[in-house]
Amino acid sequence: MQRKLIIGTRGSPLALYQAKLVESLLGCESEIKILKTSGDSIKGDLKEFGGKGLFTKELEDALMEDRIDLAVHSMKDVPTLGQDGLLIGAVLEREDPRDAFMSYKASTLADLPEGAIVGSASIRRRAQLAAMRPDIEFKLLRGNVGTRLEKLKNEDCDATFLACAGLKRLGLEALITQAIDTNLMLPAPAQGAIGIEIRNTDKDAAAAIAPLNHADTDLAITAERAFLRALDGSCRTPIAALAKVLDGGLNFRGEVIAKDGSICFARTERLEVPSKEKAFAMGLRLGEEIRKEAGDRIKWDE
CATH class of the missing domain: 3.40.190.10 (Periplasmic binding protein-like II)
Structure with missing residues (x-):
């Protein structure tokens, strides 16, 4: 051309x-x-x-x-x-979809002291952490990767989270304190x-x-984004999803969490013979199921 x-x-x-x-x-x-x-x-x-x-x-x-x-x-x-x-x-x-725990005061998320301050702009991460560690305090932390790392270094907070994918792409993988297992913190739809x-x-x-x-990545994020679409996902609702092609099929997990971490609605499913159309339909259906089940127990757009 x-x-x-x-x-x-x-x-x-x-x-x-x-x-x-x-x-x-x-x-x-x-x-x-x-x-x-x-x-x-x-x-x-x-x-x-x-x-x-x-x-x-x-x-x-x-x-x-x-x-x-x-x-x-x-x-x-x-x-x-x-x-x-x-x-x-x-x-x-797709690059590594996991969340990266970043701290100069703790070697793992579990090691954070009681009452520690975590800086984050992600309502999903805040809700997931609130479910695990209700003692944690939160502070709004925005900016690009360099800005957030500088604020962490200046002790504006005790810890923060970034996406492993971004840190790896920028050659900053060595700065990751702990890559959080997706069974502990499910990432944002299409992260990475x-x-x-x-x-x-x-x-x-x-x-x-x-x-x-990349066909497998395209298939996975099609399911994740359909799940998000069914839930009218935005920055206002904690929504997480991850799909992965494994042994020829597509494994999917998705969840919606109350902002205070008090309740979680989750779905898992596997497509044995996946296609983009089937992946989209599955994600949409599972999202609609959760929205119906959650009803007014989740605040969607306050």
Whole structure:
């Protein structure tokens, strides 16, 4: 293909790494264009300003206006209801989906002293930790990876959590205090996956990124995001999900937790002969089951 593709990305070190990774995998001429998103400017709690879609809106606008040809996203930040005219054309192979416990005061999560202060902007992580350690206090902690690590070093809090995937991609794996087993803390839907969004009419871009798609990752996050979609998932409700292709089938686990950790609704299922259609249908059905079961015992959108 002779046409040069313009890759749109946020300007954080992790976002730039992801865009450069995509650029290195493309078999055609390309150029990276950095765009600032609303989420990059907000200092407070994201849920007060519209949630994680704040990290994708400007990139999607640039796609629709033909200012870029590809938008590279962390899939956990992408709303489950896409914008008309756009689609996720490829998903790269998933990196480690686990949460990373980070602390200079404790070697494991269990070693945190009573009453320790944990900095986090993730309501999911806060709810899961509240269920395990109701003695823990929480403090809002936002910013990119470097900013959060600096705040931890300056003792703004005793511990924090980041995604293992981001730390590994930035070459900071050695800083992980403890990679949390997914049986202890189920990650956010699509955590660790990179998606490439394109215009649904752009055949050149679709052809260029098609070889980059990792089928097993695509299958897994399809189920996870369908689960999230059924629950109208946003930053306001603690929702976790993880699917994995194993022995030819797709294993799925998902849960919704009360914000104070007092109650949890969970589902597990396996698809023996999975397809994207079946994965989507399974995730959607399990999410709808939980929403019906939870009723008014979970506050969905306060």
